[in-house]
Amino acid sequence: MLLPQEEIKQILIKRGLIDESIWQEISKEAARLNIKPIDIILNRKIVDLNLFYNILAEEIKVPRINIGGVDIQPNILALVPQKLAFEKKLIPFDLENNVLKVAMLNPQDLETIKLLEEITRFKVQPYLVTPQELQYALVNYQKLYKEEYERLLQSDLNAGIFEAGEANIMRLFNNLLGYAIGTNASDIHIEPLENALLVRFRIDGILRDIMVMPKSFLDPFIARIKVLSNLPLDEHFKPLDGRFKMKISDNEFDMRVAIMPTIYGEKSVLRILSGNVKPTSLEELGVTGVIKEKIEQSIKKTFGLILVTGPTGSGKTTTLYTIINMLNNPSVNIVTIEDPVEYAIPRVNQTQVNPKIGLTFAAGLRAFLRQDPNIIMVGEIRDSETAEVANHAALTGHLVLSTLHTNDAPTAVPRLAELGVPHYLIADSLVLVLAQRLTRKICTNCITSEELSQAKRTIIMEQLKSLRLPEEDLENYSNSLPSIVYFGKGCDLCGHSGYLGRIGIFEALTMNEELKYLIASKDLEMDKIKNIIRKHGYRTMFEDALDKISVGITTLEEALRIIRE
Numbered sequence: 001m002l003l004p005q006e007e008i009k010q011i012l013i014k015r016g017l018i019d020e021s022i023w024q025e026i027s028k029e030a031a032r033l034n035i036k037p038i039d040i041i042l043n044r045k046i047v048d049l050n051l052f053y054n055i056l057a058e059e060i061k062v063p064r065i066n067i068g069g070v071d072i073q074p075n076i077l078a079l080v081p082q083k084l085a086f087e088k089k090l091i092p093f094d095l096e097n098n099v100l101k102v103a104m105l106n107p108q109d110l111e112t113i114k115l116l117e118e119i120t121r122f123k124v125q126p127y128l129v130t131p132q133e134l135q136y137a138l139v140n141y142q143k144l145y146k147e148e149y150e151r152l153l154q155s156d157l158n159a160g161i162f163e164a165g166e167a168n169i170m171r172l173f174n175n176l177l178g179y180a181i182g183t184n185a186s187d188i189h190i191e192p193l194e195n196a197l198l199v200r201f202r203i204d205g206i207l208r209d210i211m212v213m214p215k216s217f218l219d220p221f222i223a224r225i226k227v228l229s230n231l232p233l234d235e236h237f238k239p240l241d242g243r244f245k246m247k248i249s250d251n252e253f254d255m256r257v258a259i260m261p262t263i264y265g266e267k268s269v270l271r272i273l274s275g276n277v278k279p280t281s282l283e284e285l286g287v288t289g290v291i292k293e294k295i296e297q298s299i300k301k302t303f304g305l306i307l308v309t310g311p312t313g314s315g316k317t318t319t320l321y322t323i324i325n326m327l328n329n330p331s332v333n334i335v336t337i338e339d340p341v342e343y344a345i346p347r348v349n350q351t352q353v354n355p356k357i358g359l360t361f362a363a364g365l366r367a368f369l370r371q372d373p374n375i376i377m378v379g380e381i382r383d384s385e386t387a388e389v390a391n392h393a394a395l396t397g398h399l400v401l402s403t404l405h406t407n408d409a410p411t412a413v414p415r416l417a418e419l420g421v422p423h424y425l426i427a428d429s430l431v432l433v434l435a436q437r438l439t440r441k442i443c444t445n446c447i448t449s450e451e452l453s454q455a456k457r458t459i460i461m462e463q464l465k466s467l468r469l470p471e472e473d474l475e476n477y478s479n480s481l482p483s484i485v486y487f488g489k490g491c492d493l494c495g496h497s498g499y500l501g502r503i504g505i506f507e508a509l510t511m512n513e514e515l516k517y518l519i520a521s522k523d524l525e526m527d528k529i530k531n532i533i534r535k536h537g538y539r540t541m542f543e544d545a546l547d548k549i550s551v552g553i554t555t556l557e558e559a560l561r562i563i564r565e
Contacts, residue, residue, distance in 0.1 A: 002060055002108060002128075008038050011055060017047045035288060035551070043552040044484065045449070049130055057128045060108060065127035067093055067103040067137040079120045083251065088112045091129075091137045098122055103129035103137065132444040135493075135500075169220045177255075177270075178248050179210075186272055190225075192218050192265035203495070204440050204502055205313070215265075222259065222266045229257045237261050243340060256340065273342050285315070285322060286503035286553075290537050291544065294432060294508045299323055302374070304431035305394040307381075309406040315438045315504055316403045317342055320377055323401060324348060327375055336377040337364035353379070361386040369393060378402040384420035391421050394429040408541070409435040409509040410533065414524045427519040433509040437541060437562045438502045439554045442486055443494035447552060449486045456556055457481055460546070463560065467540050468530070477546075486552035503553060505545045505562070512536050 003011075012018045023037060026046075030037040041047050050066070057064035072093050079100065080092045089105040090112070100122040104112075107126035116124045129137070176199065180188050185201035192198075197213040226233050229242030240259040245252060256271040282292050298306055306323070308316045321343060328334060328347055339353040339361070349371070353359055361378055362385040368376055380403045381387045394400040406412050412433040416426050464477055488498025515532045518524075530538070545559035 002056060002106060005036055005038065011059060012041075012047060012052075015055065017051075022046070040551055043486075049132070053128060053130050060128070062107045063125075063127050065093070065101075065103050065129055065133075067091065067127075067129045067133045070094075070137070072137065079122075080116065081119075084115075084119075085138060089131075089134060090116075091134060092120075093127075093137070095122065099125050101125050101127060103127045103134060105129065105131060105134060135444065169217075170224060172217075173221060173224050174246075174248070177246055177253075177272075180272060181248055181251075181253065188270040188272070190218075190221055190268045190270075192262060192267060194264055197221070204497075204499055205438055206440075206497075218265050222268055225257055225259070225268050225270070228255075231257070231259070236266060254342070282322060282326075285319060286548070287506055288547070290539065291434075291506050291508045294510050294537075295323070295434065298432035298510060299327060299399070301399060301431055303394060303397050303399055305391060305429045306399070306401045306432045307404050307412050307430070307434070308401075309404045309409060309412050309433060309435045310437060311405065311407075313438070314436055315502075316436065317379075319434065319436060319504070320401055320403065321345065324375070324377060327399075332374040333372055334375045334377070335368045335371055335373045336379070337361055337368065338377070338379040362389050365389045365393060369396075369398075373398060375399045375401070380404070381416075381419065387416060387419040387421050391416075391425045391429045394431075395425065404433075406435070409433040409507050409538075410526060410529045412509070413519060413529060414526075417524060423522045423524075424520045427511075427516040430511055430519075432511075434506060435508075435541060436504045436506045439505050439545065439548070439562045440497075440499035440558050441501045441503050441553055442555060443488040443491060443498055443500040445493045445500070446489040446491035446498065447486055448489050449484050449552070452481060452483055452485050456485065459560070460556065463542055463563075467542060468527070469540075470534065482550040485549060485556060487555050498555075499558065503548070505541045505548065505554075505559065507539060507541045507544060509533050509538060510536065 009023050013020060013023070018041070026037045026040050030040055038052075042049050042052060054064055070093050072091070076092050076095055079095070080090070080102075085091050088109070090102050092100055092102050094101040100116070100120055102113075102116060102124055104126045106112075107128050113124050113126055176188070180201050183201055183203055185203050186205075187202035189200040189202070189207065190197065191200065192215065196215050197218050199210045199213065200207050201210050202208075223233060225231075226240070226242075228244040228246075230244075231240045231242045238261065240257075242257045244255050244257065246255055247253075254273040256273065258269045258271075260267050282295060287295060298304075308319050310316050324334060324336070324345060328345065330347070333349070334347070335349045335351070337351050337353060341350045341352045344350065351359070351364055353361060353364060361380065361382070365376065365378055365386065366389060376393060376398050378386065378390055378400065381390055382405075390400050390402055404412050404415060406415050410433075412435075413426060413430070416430070417423060460481060461474070461478060464474055488494060488500075490496035490498045494500040510533075512532070514535075515529065518528060518532060542559065542563055545554065545563065548554045549556055549559060
C-alpha cells in the first residue's frame with residue numbers, strides 16, 4: 001500500500017467511511033491473519049474499492065485510471081516488454097503528444113518510471129490503478145498470444161496442414177504451445193482417442209478440453225516432441241521422460257515431457273515451466289499468521305529436517321524454492337539435488353538426478369556432505385536410503401529441506417518410521433512439517449457476496465467435527481463463522497469459471513519436548529500426536545482455508561474439493 005496503515009485509518013475516519021471501533025475490530029482480525037486491515041475492509045466491501053482508490057489518488061496527487069474498461073491497442077502494449085510489465089505491475093494504455101500513459105500499482109516508483117522513459121523514448125505519465133483492474137488489463141498481453149495462436153491454429157487446421165509437410169507441423173505445434181501459454185495453462189495433454197486426437201490444458205488445476213484434431217496428427221506431434229526432448233524416435237512401447245526449452249514471444253519456457261503408451265497410441269503430457277519465474281514470498285504463496293511465524297522461526301535453525309508434504313501438483317517445490325530464496329545469502333553454501341531442476345536460482349549449486357550413472361537422491365546427498373554445505377535441498381524422500389542419509393545430515397550440522405508424499409503434516413512422522421528411520425532420529429532431527437494444497441482464488445473482477453446459508457454452515461461444522469477438534473474449538477467456530485461468504489459470478493477474464501489463479505492452504509507441525517518424547521518412545525498413535533501439537537498452536541488445512549474463505553480469497557466449495565481429493 002502506498003500510505004502507512006495509520007495514515008489510511010485517519011483518512012477513512014476523517015471522510016466518515018468507517019469509525020474507530022470498526023477499525024479496531026478489523027485490526028484484531030487482520031493481526032490474527034497477518035494481513036493489513038485495509039485488505040479486509042476492501043474485500044468485505046466495507047469501503048468501495050473504486051472510492052478508496054480515488055481517495056488514495058487524491059492523497060498522493062496522481063491521476064486515477066480505471067484501466068479495466070480501456071481498449072489498449074497492440075502497438076501501445078508493444079512499447080513495454082511483457083516481462084517488465086508483469087514484474088513491475090504496470091501497463092501502458094495510451095500515447096498522446098509523445099507522453100506515454102502508464103497505469104501502475106505504485107505510481108511513486110520513480111526508478112521504474114525512469115527505466116520506462118529510457119526504454120520507450122517517451123515521457124511517462126503514471127496513473128494509479130487497482131490491483132484488480134491491473135490484473136484484468138495485463139491479460140491483454142496474454143490475449144494477444146491467445147487470439148493470435150488460436151487464429152493460427154484454426155487456420156492451420158482448416159487448411160489441412162498435415163498434408164503440407166513437416167515444416168507446417170512444426171508451426172502448428174509451436175502455435176499450440178503459444179496458445180497454452182496465452183491461456184496460462186500449466187500442462188498440455190495430447191491424448192490419442194480411438195479415431196481422433198484430443199488436446200486438453202490444465203488451467204488453475206482443472207483440465208479443460210481445448211480442441212479435437214485428426215488422429216493423423218498424433219505420430220508427427222509425438223515425433224516432434226521426441227526430437228525436441230532428445231528421446232528415441234523408435235521407442236513406442238515404454239514410458240519416456242525428457243525436457244526441452246522453447247522460446248515463445250521473447251520469453252523462454254522449460255517444457256517437462258512425459259510420454260506413455262496407451263491402447264490408442266502414445267500420450268504426451270507437457271508441463272510448462274517459465275524460466276522467468278522467480279521464487280515468491282510466503283505471503284504471495286498464501287502463508288499467513290501462526291504458520292508464517294513457524295516457518296520463519298524454523299528456518300533460523302542451523303540444522304534439522306524441514307519437510308513439505310502434499311500430493312503431486314500441490315506446489316511443494318515452489319514452497320521449497322521460496323524458502324531457499326529466503327535463506328540465500330553470501331554467508332551460506334546451499335546445494336540441491338532435484339528431479340528435475342525446475343528453476344535456476346543464483347548462488348545455489350543445483351544438481352539434477354541421473355539414475356543411469358548412479359546419481360540418485362541418496363548418492364547426491366552423500367556427495368554434497370563433502371562439499372561443505374550449510375543448507376541442503378533434496379527434491380523428494382522416496383526411499384529408505386534417502387530418508388536415512390537426510391536424517392543423518394540433519395543431525396550433523398546441516399539444515400535439510402525436502403518433500404514427502406503424505407496427506408497431512410502429522411502423518412509425516414509415521415511415514416518416516418515406515419521408511420526405516422529410527423524413532424529417536426525422527427525425534428531429534430525433525431524441525432517442521434508443512435502440508436499444503438493449492439486452491440483456486442475467486443476472480444476479483446466478478447467477485448460478489450451472499451449470506452452464509454444454514455446448509456453451508458452445517459457443512460462447515462461437519463467438516464470441522466470430522467477433524468476431531470476439541471469441543472471448545474468447535475464451539476468457538478460455531479459462534480464465529482462469517483455471516484457473509486464470497487464467490488465469482490463468472491466473466492470473460494476468468495473464462496466464466498468464477499476463479500482466477502491459485503493460492504496455498506497450509507498446516508504446520510513443529511516439534512516440542514512432549515512430542516519428541518512421544519516419538520522416541522515409539523508411540524506413533526495419530527490421536528496422541530494431534531492432541532500434543534494442538535496444544536502448541538497446530539491448525540488444520542481446513543481451518544486455514546476458512547480464514548481465506550472469510551476474507552473472500554476462495555470459496556467453501558473449492559476448499560472442500562481440494563481437501564477431500
